[in-house]
Amino acid sequence: MNRPASTTPQNQAPDTLRSDARTIGLIGLAHGSSHFFHLLLPPLFPWLIKDFGYSYAELSVLVSLFFIVSGTGQAMAGFAVDRFGARPILFAALASFAVAGLIASTATGYPMLLAASFFAGLGNAPFHPVDFTILNKRVSPKRIGHGFSVHGLSGNIGWALAPVFMAGITTATGSWRTACFCGAMWALVVLAIMVLNRDALDDRAESANAAAKPAATAVDAPKEHPMAFMKLPSVWLCFSFFFWSTCALSAIQTFASPAMQAMYKLPLSVTALIVTGYMLCGAAGMVVGGFLVGRVQRLEKVISICMLGSAALLFLVGTGILPGMVAVVVASIAGVGTGLAGPSRDMLIKRAAPPGATGRVYGTVYSGLDLGFCLAAPVFGFMLDHHMNNAVFYGSAIALVLSVVSAVIVGDGVSKKNRATLAAA
Template sequence: MSSRQVDLRAVGRDVQSHLGSERPSGAKRLLLLVSLAHLVSHVYILALPPLFPFLRDRLQVGFVELGLALTVFNVVSAVAQAPIGFLVDRIGARRVLAAGLGLGGLALLSIGLVGTYAWLLVGAALAGLANGAFHPADYALLSAGIPKAQMGRAFSLHTFAGYLGTAIAPAVLIGLALLGGPGLALGVVGLAGVLLVAFILPMRVPAAQGPADAGKQPADGGSPTGGTIFTPAIISLTVFFALLSFSNGAIQNFSVAALVSGYGITLTQANAALTAFLMLSAFGVLVGGFLADRTRRHGDVAAAAFALTALLTLLVAVGDLGALALTLALGAAGFLSGVIAPSRDMMVQAAAPPGGSGRAFGIVSTGFNVGGAAGPLLFGWILDHGEPRWIFGAAVGFMLLTVLMALRDRWAAGKGAAPAAPTR
């Protein structure tokens, strides 16, 4: 082989590396499909609650019985999430994601078709099992197929898609139910998820991590290379996720009741304040993605953003603000709480063992279920005892604990600051 041939091949490799060959388009397609799956998963989560008035009449049951279906969904999801994370790393994230989409869609479709209360509970259990697949599979696929320098933005777009699914679900479900009943609504949503499986199964996962990381993340998130998963970092992040769930759940689920009963504002004004919190959270996620790609100090970003969130929430808890000021304060708090989401996910990815993203995200995501199950009991007790301002006060307490956890993990990782990641 001549030196000229060697030189030409070297030049070809350089050009290919700069152009990225098919990686950029492959990574974009991967991000699009995984984000669509995340959007659909959030629609699955909220498929039943908007239909409760329709289902109550159709099934001839009360709201307590309907609420039991949500309890079944969440309990099954909480129990299933960590084992499914191990399954992701064993057989591949693409297969598990397709199975979750298909099972969730068929579960909702069957609830709409069968139309009995007993099957509502069975379908809710199946949908909960399917829900346990999304976070482990999604994050394993993104960790394997997205270039490292773009990971924060990819996580932020993925999270934003979930927020979008949450936002559109009530309008879509209620609109379809008004058009043709709850069976049509559940059938359309379920069928949409099943159809998406046809795009997920043939999806290629580009090996986008580069030579240094090629051995860490298998292309499909499967075939783990080993490594202990129950590390102090993973356990700490599980607690971190639970604290996030407590504080965000207080505002998302109980702020309207607290504002109406303790702040002298109308239901419309209280809903406007919550809407500002939720909408600006979604845009905060997008900004957080850019921050996450420009630093390796993800714990510092999370701690700083959530400390400011706590300060704004404390202002709501103790101040006598008018409706406009409350809306502005909660909107700003929502934006900052959204900023931390990509850094939070980057912290989990960094703590995952080689080939163990599915297990890591499966385990830490159970923290959300813990907060989602225990939080309502605490916040309901606060409201029942006539202390609506303590909804925000308790949220502040959990936020400060979250800040301490983030700083603790930062200090435990090493006293010196990590160098900033290169930008692109």
């Protein structure tokens, strides 16, 4: 008697702790590497200015180009993942990072730096559809939440390590080119690890199961146009939340270090620790925030308190009244608030999404990140060029406050919807 195709081992997603942990760990490593390459060049801006004479405004275009390529490529990457599978796209993305690092290490001028940013953005584009496709298809349902948690934490760790890695190697060797070359080697090492463990990343393992599911689901699908969700105000409020919160993050990641060097007269090797501290504190806050999600009904209150606390700390740093090392610590601690708000933010978006449109809503609102990074970089770069160092911290604080306004409006809408549902029941 033939065994049904849907029960064969090769057609089932692994359901053991060991296989789940292996897949989650690999995706975490890959996602952390993608965030690392967000900051391949920004930590090196002071050295690039010294060698090439560029302004911060000119170098901020490199950041904008990265996120333009990443943002526009993200939508197209979803179709590529569906057609070719997530695993080969992941391999190509990591290879693109290696190319970016090699181009940067041999750059002789602005065009090559732009090319490095282009390939880094190209590599970053597919990571969300790739990562979530593999996690959903390879990790058992009872551990998928842990997979998402590790995915978020690994991104923060990648952001935290990049400035220390790039600025540290540059300081130790006296060459930013060596740092870029080491970044390329890191991408190749991660690629080799993924290739050697490619069986744990096979997202096509459930294809037979998917084909065996009843076709009746199409009958039950909503009759609305697939893009109807874009008419909902809550979607664009969530988008604006991501946009403003990312503007603040862009200021911290790219410009806080040189701004603090100018304000507090600390060496770059010390001020580079701001980004690392901010990201690590954010990761710690994210762990704690995950427990708050299931215990708090009005999530916008959690978001508001945390974000406003971070804004107050960044504003305090901007005043310049703190001792130098205390300012570094305070700016780092501001990351705790944004980390705490992270899980509540994602759950609030899920509650605001209409039934059957959660994936499309997440895809739309998350594009606010790319737009925020793209537009904020030239603004804050202009501030530094005109010696408005305090404004980097004031601006990031204001952006966090504006993100709170969006979250509160969305939360009120969700609360009213819930009350209406209870009344109807």
